[in-house]
Structures are given as structure tokens and as C-alpha cells.
Amino acid sequence: MPQNNTKKIINRLNSSATEGKKSFALLIDPDKVQNLLELQRIIHTAIENKVDYFMVGGSLILSDFLGPCISHIKAQTEIPVVLFPGNNQYIDLQADAILYLSLISGRNADLLIGQHVLSAPILKRSKIEVWPTGYMLVDGGNKTSVSYMSNTNPIPHDKYDIAMSTAIAGELLGQQLIYMDAGSGAEYMISDRMIASVKRAIDIPLIVGGGINTVQKAKSAWKSGADVIVVGNAIEKNPELLIEITEAKTLLNEQLNVH
Numbered sequence: 001m002p003q004n005n006t007k008k009i010i011n012r013l014n015s016s017a018t019e020g021k022k023s024f025a026l027l028i029d030p031d032k033v034q035n036l037l038e039l040q041r042i043i044h045t046a047i048e049n050k051v052d053y054f055m056v057g058g059s060l061i062l063s064d065f066l067g068p069c070i071s072h073i074k075a076q077t078e079i080p081v082v083l084f085p086g087n088n089q090y091i092d093l094q095a096d097a098i099l100y101l102s103l104i105s106g107r108n109a110d111l112l113i114g115q116h117v118l119s120a121p122i123l124k125r126s127k128i129e130v131w132p133t134g135y136m137l138v139d140g141g142n143k144t145s146v147s148y149m150s151n152t153n154p155i156p157h158d159k160y161d162i163a164m165s166t167a168i169a170g171e172l173l174g175q176q177l178i179y180m181d182a183g184s185g186a187e188y189m190i191s192d193r194m195i196a197s198v199k200r201a202i203d204i205p206l207i208v209g210g211g212i213n214t215v216q217k218a219k220s221a222w223k224s225g226a227d228v229i230v231v232g233n234a235i236e237k238n239p240e241l242l243i244e245i246t247e248a249k250t251l252l253n254e255q256l257n258v259h
């Protein structure tokens with residue numbers, strides 16, 4: 001059975017990026033959801049404030065909440081749910097799309113191609129949109145779950161040329177998105193200068209995440225060139241931040257004259 005070739009959601013993401021419209025993805029880690037009531041509260045706030053994407057996933061998922069998280073969101077909204085899997089076990093085909101991550105900042109063959117071989121047939125048979133994504137870890141000051149679990153060295157925080165060359169290589173290899181991540185709960189987010197140099201070098205959308213924990217950091221990531229920012233930890237700690245960030249996004253898009 002063929003893959004869904006229409007790829008409506010990534011096409012929309014591409015158009016927004018081309019127009020310069022900024023987007024916001026809320027990352028939900030199924031293991032951090034205490035109960036369905038709490039999940040319901042965050043989903044409700046996210047829908048009310050019109051987040052652009054839900055991302056669901058983690059480096060290590062121990063709970064049985066991945067499926068219920070996705071079905072709860074899907075039951076209430078058309079906002080796309082995008083899987084953000086740490087490995088081929090964390091796939092749930094109820095999601096609308098999957099970040100098909102290849103960890104191009106690392107030299108771990110399993111995360112460059114191994115997990116893909118294991119998951120390719122099931123994805124090919126499904127209707128989920130598969131988004132080929134060059135995933136780049138950048139040092140954010142502390143050891144994060146993703147750097148430990150991936151057993152790779154992140155790109156040093158101030159090595160702009162390495163980041164730029166890696167992103168270009170990803171694009172030339174056919175990746176459709178670049179995701180630069182300082183890792184969940186990073187001490188410091190990716191620098192404005194690195195975001196700007198990567199954005200200038202590529203013609204595909206740029207997703208930035210890791211350590212974005214204030215509205216100022218969200219704005220500076222967008223202004224530096226991120227098309228989509230991803231926030232997880234900080235909203236788990238303070239759900240009000242979701243409202244502030246979505247307001248800042250609306251304002252910025254108005255200033256940029258993109259709606």
C-alpha cells in the first residue's frame with residue numbers, strides 16, 4: 001500500500017516558512033503527564049491559544065501514555081499531532097505526521113539509518129505523513145537525555161561553521177526539514193548567531209528547540225530565523241507561558257505582515 005503522497009501538513013509548514021510566518025509547537029512528553037485531567041488542561045489551553053502543532057514523544061518513554069495522549073488530542077482538534085520519537089518503538093500511527101529524524105550531527109549509524117530501516121515498512125504502509133528531518137544536537141551547556149541516549153557529541157555551542165555545513169549536508173541529502181535542538185531542558189538555547197547562520201545557508205524550514213523557557217527567548221529564536229520553535233519543559237512547569245508565547249507569535253506575525 002502506498003504512502004500518503006499528499007503531505008498536506010508539511011506543505012502548509014513549507015508555505016508558512018516561505019512567507020516568513022512563525023509557528024509554535026508544543027512538545028508533550030507522555031511520561032511527564034501525571035493524569036488525564038492535567039493532560040486535558042494543557043490540551044485545552046493549547047487549542048484555545050491556537051498552537052500550530054502538537055509534538056508528542058521523548059528520548060525514553062516508560063509510561064503507557066503515548067497512545068492516549070495522541071487520541072485525546074485528536075478527539076478534540078484538527079491541530080496536527082506530530083510524533084517526535086526517540087526510537088522506532090515510539091511510533092503511534094494515530095498521529096498525523098512523524099519527524100523521521102536522522103541524527104546528522106552525530107556519527108551513530110543506528111540513528112542515521114538503523115532505526116529508519118526498522119520502522120520504514122510500517123510507515124510506508126501507513127497514512128502518516130513522514131517528514132524527513134535532519135536532526136542536529138547542539139551543546140546547551142548541560143548533559144541532556146537526548147545527548148546521553150543518542151551516545152553522540154553535540155555540535156559545540158559556538159561552532160557556527162560546523163552547524164551550517166551540517167545543515168547544508170542534510171539539505172543536499174534530501175532532508176525536508178532541519179531541526180536544531182539544544183536538548184530538552186538545556187541550560188541555554190541555541191545562540192541567535194547559530195540560528196541565523198544556519199537559516200541563511202538552507203532553503204528548507206528550520207525548527208529550533210531546547211531550553212526555550214521565556215517569551216524573550218522564543219522571540220529571539222524566531223527573529224534569528226527559526227520558522228518553528230518547540231517548547232516542552234518550560235510549559236510543563238508553567239502552562240501560562242504557552243499563552244504568552246502564542247501572543248508574542250501573533251504580534252510578531254502581524255509586524256511581519258504575515259497572517
Ligand SMILES: CC(C)=CCC/C(C)=C/CC/C(C)=C/CC/C(C)=C/COP(=O)(O)OP(=O)(O)O
Nearest residue numbers: 057058059084086087088101111115145146184
Ligand atoms: C526513525 C525513527 C523511528 C526514530 C529516529 C530516532 C532518532 C534518530 C532519534 C534521535 C535521538 C533521540 C533520542 C531523539 C529524541 C528527541 C526527543 C523526543 C526529545 C524530547 O525530550 P527528552 O529527551 O525526552 O527530554 P526529557 O529529559 O525532558 O524527558
Ligand SMILES: O=P(O)(O)OC[C@@H](O)CO
Nearest residue numbers: 184185209210211232233
Ligand atoms: O523541553 P525543552 O527544553 O523546551 O526542549 C524542547 C525540545 O526541543 C526537546 O527536544
Ligand SMILES: [Mg+2]
Nearest residue numbers: 029058059060
Ligand atoms: Mg522525555
